[in-house]
Each structure stands twice: as C-alpha cells, then as structure tokens.
Amino acid sequence: MHFIFDIHSDHWHIENAVGFRRHVTQRIFALQRKQDDRTSAEIKAMAQSVRIARVHAQLTQAQLAAAIGTNQGNIARIESGRHAPSFRTLQAIARATDSRLALSYVPLPSSVRKEERNHRMSTATPTLRRRSFVGGVVGLTTGMAMLRTISAEEGTAIASASPDYVWTPPQWDPETPFFTVLSNDGVTAQVETPDGVLEVPTNPERLVALDEEYIALYELGVWQPLVGIGLGGTEDRLENAGEISDDLHRDLNAVPRIPEPWELDVETVLALEPDLILGSFDMQPDEVYCALSTVAPFIRKRVRVLDVPRQAVRDLGALFDKEEVATTLVETHDQYVAETRESIAPLLAGKKVLVGWKQEGSEEFFAAISYYSWDGMVNTLSYSYPFFRELELQPSSFIELIGEADDRANGYTIFSMELLGQVDADILIYPNVYGDANYDEFMADPLVQQLPFFQNGQVYKWETAEHGFGLAGVQSTLAWFADAVHERTGTN
Numbered sequence: 001m002h003f004i005f006d007i008h009s010d011h012w013h014i015e016n017a018v019g020f021r022r023h024v025t026q027r028i029f030a031l032q033r034k035q036d037d038r039t040s041a042e043i044k045a046m047a048q049s050v051r052i053a054r055v056h057a058q059l060t061q062a063q064l065a066a067a068i069g070t071n072q073g074n075i076a077r078i079e080s081g082r083h084a085p086s087f088r089t090l091q092a093i094a095r096a097t098d099s100r101l102a103l104s105y106v107p108l109p110s111s112v113r114k115e116e117r118n119h120r121m122s123t124a125t126p127t128l129r130r131r132s133f134v135g136g137v138v139g140l141t142t143g144m145a146m147l148r149t150i151s152a153e154e155g156t157a158i159a160s161a162s163p164d165y166v167w168t169p170p171q172w173d174p175e176t177p178f179f180t181v182l183s184n185d186g187v188t189a190q191v192e193t194p195d196g197v198l199e200v201p202t203n204p205e206r207l208v209a210l211d212e213e214y215i216a217l218y219e220l221g222v223w224q225p226l227v228g229i230g231l232g233g234t235e236d237r238l239e240n241a242g243e244i245s246d247d248l249h250r251d252l253n254a255v256p257r258i259p260e261p262w263e264l265d266v267e268t269v270l271a272l273e274p275d276l277i278l279g280s281f282d283m284q285p286d287e288v289y290c291a292l293s294t295v296a297p298f299i300r301k302r303v304r305v306l307d308v309p310r311q312a313v314r315d316l317g318a319l320f321d322k323e324e325v326a327t328t329l330v331e332t333h334d335q336y337v338a339e340t341r342e343s344i345a346p347l348l349a350g351k352k353v354l355v356g357w358k359q360e361g362s363e364e365f366f367a368a369i370s371y372y373s374w375d376g377m378v379n380t381l382s383y384s385y386p387f388f389r390e391l392e393l394q395p396s397s398f399i400e401l402i403g404e405a406d407d408r409a410n411g412y413t414i415f416s417m418e419l420l421g422q423v424d425a426d427i428l429i430y431p432n433v434y435g436d437a438n439y440d441e442f443m444a445d446p447l448v449q450q451l452p453f454f455q456n457g458q459v460y461k462w463e464t465a466e467h468g469f470g471l472a473g474v475q476s477t478l479a480w481f482a483d484a485v486h487e488r489t490g491t492n
Contacts, residue, residue: 047081050093052290054079057097068092149364150402150415158401159422165397167370172389175311176377178301181318189319193299195289200276200297202321208272208296210261210279212305215241215470216312218248219329220322226252228272230261230283240468242476266291280304302375306382306469313471333471337390340478344391344485353393354425354453355383358442360434363417369403370395372411381411382469383431386477396425421451428453429481431462460484 061075077083094101182190210230217223277298292298305312317326356367370388371380380389387393402413467476486492
C-alpha cells in the first residue's frame with residue numbers, strides 16, 4: 001500500500017528534486033530553530049504524518065527504529081512532536097513504511113485566504129485564470145494536462161488541414177472504472193482502488209459521498225445511508241437528474257451538505273462519523289485521504305462521476321449488491337440512446353457540431369473535444385458526453401485536430417474569439433454555464449452573426465442545470481436536443 005505523509009509549509013517554489021531536498025532541509029532546520037505557535041503546529045502535523053505512516057505499515061516504534069538504524073526513543077520523540085527529523089531521516093521513514101515523501105500547502109486562515117485569493121485573481125495571468133475556471137466550474141479529471149490557448153498562427157494552420165480530417169468514433173466502452181470489486185460476501189467487499197486494496201462495508205450505515213456520487217446512488221436506490229453530500233459546483237444545491245430530479249431533491253434535500261469538497265474541512269467529515277467515504281483524486285488530495293482513511297475506508301476515483309455515468313452505476317452497483325439494477329439501468333439507457341440517435345441521424349447527416357461557450361469577462365472561447373485519452377482509456381467529459389459519445393455526432397475537425405496535436409490529453413481547448421471563424425461547424429451547442437447575459441452577449445457579437453451556425457439558425461442553448469447529470473440527466477438532454485432538432489427542421 002502506498003501511503004503519503006506530508007511536510008506542511010508556507011510558499012515553496014520547487015524547481016526539481018535537488019531543489020526539493022534543499023528546501024525541505026532548510027525548512028526542517030527552521031523548524032528546529034523556531035518554536036512559535038505556527039512552527040509548533042507544523043512539527044505536530046509532521047509528527048502525526050510519521051505516526052500514521054508507521055501505523056499503516058503495521059510497524060511498532062521499535063520496528064521502525066530498527067528499520068532505519070536508530071533507536072525507539074528517537075521515533076517516540078519524532079511522533080510526539082518534540083523533535084523535527086532531518087530530511088535523510090524522513091526519506092528513511094518513507095522507505096521503511098512503503099510511503100512516498102510529499103510536499104503540500106496548508107490553506108491560510110479564511111480571512112487571509114480570501115484577501116490573497118482576490119489579489120491572485122486580479123494579478124494572475126490569463127492561463128492561471130483559465131485553469132481556476134476550468135477546475136472549479138467544469139471539473140477537469142485528475143491527470144489531464146494543462147489547457148493551453150491556441151495561437152492565431154496555429155489556428156490558421158489547423159484550419160487549413162481541417163478539410164482532410166476524418167473523425168472516427170473511438171471504442172467508448174469500457175469507461176474508466178472507479179474501482180474493482182475483488183470479492184463481496186454481502187457484508188464486506190475487497191475493493192481494488194488506485195490507493196490499494198481496501199476492505200469496505202457493503203451495507204454502510206453512515207455513507208459520505210464527496211463527489212456527486214449521490215446521483216448514481218439514487219439511481220441505484222442506495223441513498224438511505226447518506227449522511228453527507230459534497231457538491232462539485234459552487235452553489236449549495238443538488239444537481240438535477242432528468243425525470244427523477246424532483247424525487248431526488250425530495251429525498252436528499254435534508255442530507256447535510258459538505259461545503260467546498262475541493263478545499264475540504266476534514267473535521268466536518270469526521271463529525272459525521274462515516275463508515276464509508278467516496279470521493280475522487282481531483283477533489284480530495286493526498287493529505288485529506290491520509291486524514292480520513294484513518295477513520296473509515298475511503299475510496300478515491302480517478303475520474304468524476306459526471307463524466308462516466310454508466311461506470312458509476314456499474315461499479316457502485318457491484319459494491320452495494322445492486323448489479324441487476326445497474327444492468328437494467330444501463331440497458332434501458334442504451335436503448336434510449338439508440339432510439340434517439342436513429343431519430344435524428346438523418347437530419348444531421350454531414351453536419352459538424354461544436355460544443356462550447358464564450359468565457360465570461362474575456363474574449364476567449366472554450367470548446368469541448370469529443371474525447372480525451374488518459375491512462376490508456378478513452379473518456380469523455382460531461383459536456384461532450386451526450387453529443388459525441390451517445391449520439392456520435394460529427395465534431396468540428398478544427399477542434400479534433402487540436403485534440404490530436406495535444407495527444408488528446410485534454411477534454412477542452414481554448415482560443416481567441418477571433419479564431420471562431422476558422423471552426424468548421426454547422427451546428428453550435430452552447431452550454432449556458434454563465435447565464436443568459438453571457439449567451440446574449442455572445443449572440444450579439446457581429447463576428448458570431450456572420451458564422452454559418454448563426455445564419456442557419458443552428459445554435460442550441462443547452463440549459464445544463466435544468467437537465468442535470470447521471471444517466472437520467474443525459475437522457476433528459478438527449479430528449480431536449482432531439483425535440484429541438486425536429487422543431488428546427490420541421491420534422492415533428
């Protein structure tokens with residue numbers, strides 16, 4: 001099992017491994033010299049990390065001491081916070097406990113954090129602002145590369161190559177799994193996760209879902225144990241889920257919300273006394289995992305629930321003995337998708353589709369790639385899922401060529417509004433993520449009004465919040481889009 005313990009610090013700029021060692025060593029010496037309240041807290045955090053690593057490795061203090069060539073008294077002093085170990089000692093402890101030495105940053109107090117965040121956002125480069133937006137609103141999957149802006153020169157070259165590009169739908173299934181159930185006796189299950197093999201209860205009494213797993217759990221009928229829900233968006237509201245939205249809100253509205261799951265207050269979760277925690281790598285980092293996994297089994301996933309709704313019900317169904325329900329849900333969904341695809345395919349034959357929107361307060365456009373490739377698996381982000389994965393609509397060659405140039409490491413690309421005229425798209429699907437004012441501003445742009453999708457009346461404003469996510473939410477989106485296409489083509 002790989003367990004991570006962290007050395008907490010202020011603001012370190014680490015260039016490479018040598019820099020990492022030098023800065024950690026300097027910080028340790030500083031900790032040994034200073035004994036103010038903040039330093040004391042840092043030493044205690046380090047001490048707790050060492051103790052947790054040792055316990056997870058199932059070693060006594062004497063055994064750990066023998067493994068690193070010291071005595072039990074020294075280990076006791078480190079774990080009590082009375083001694084700040086050297087970097088060499090920390091490396092030895094990491095090896096002995098099958099851990100890796102990691103560096104993390106501790107959030108500043110809320111008042112200071114807000115002031116500094118405002119300063120950073122006001123002075124940040126466009127790239128940093130874009131990253132903050134995409135991470136917070138769209139929710140990029142862990143491991144994906146940094147988004148980059150396409151230059152005018154690159155855009156022109158890509159546009160010239162677009163006519164020769166042919167998009168072929170990838171092999172969509174299987175979607176990236178959350179975990180693998182190795183055994184399940186109806187009481188406990190052995191589950192292989194990216195963090196190792198865990199033993200988890202299959203009938204939890206107090207379940208915390210930090211990454212919108214509640215949608216799949218509700219579809220499966222396994223929502224009663226929920227005692228805490230983390231919301232991936234910025235508002236304290238449950239997501240919709242198509243036709244089951246009203247029921248989901250009625251049954252889950254009273255479940256306590258866990259604010260800011262990407263900046264999680266661990267004590268809030270601990271107070272819920274969970275016996276099983278579900279979350280994800282891009283929302284809950286290693287230090288949070290370390291703290292929570294000492295209290296209850298914590299399953300972290302590599303992908304977001306909203307991006308793989310089929311796999312969400314499959315894997316959670318296997319864990320909670322709802323495999324038949326999961327199979328029925330997926331089969332019913334696949335049938336619905338097939339019927340919708342058949343009904344509109346003749347109406348959209350030869351048409352190229354762009355899914356994207358103008359970023360609020362800037363002259364940049366976000367466009368969704370049909371799929372990205374990560375860890376050997378094909379995945380599709382939630383804004384692409386209904387149209388490219390389900391309906392297999394023909395995406396813009398311009399956008400797909402950008403994806404190919406980036407080795408499909410990202411689900412989105414960014415470019416100046418000036419390049420929008422280079423995009424070969426007959427249809428625009430505009431996720432209304434910023435509200436009507438943003439959409440109206442976009443539609444009033446003289447450049448946009450010259451583009452084929454505008455002049456042909458083929459702009460579809462997609463109210464993502466109205467339809468929601470999960471299998472039921474995707475079905476709701478498909479129904480809306482099919483109805484809109486039939487209405488605009490006069491084929492109702």
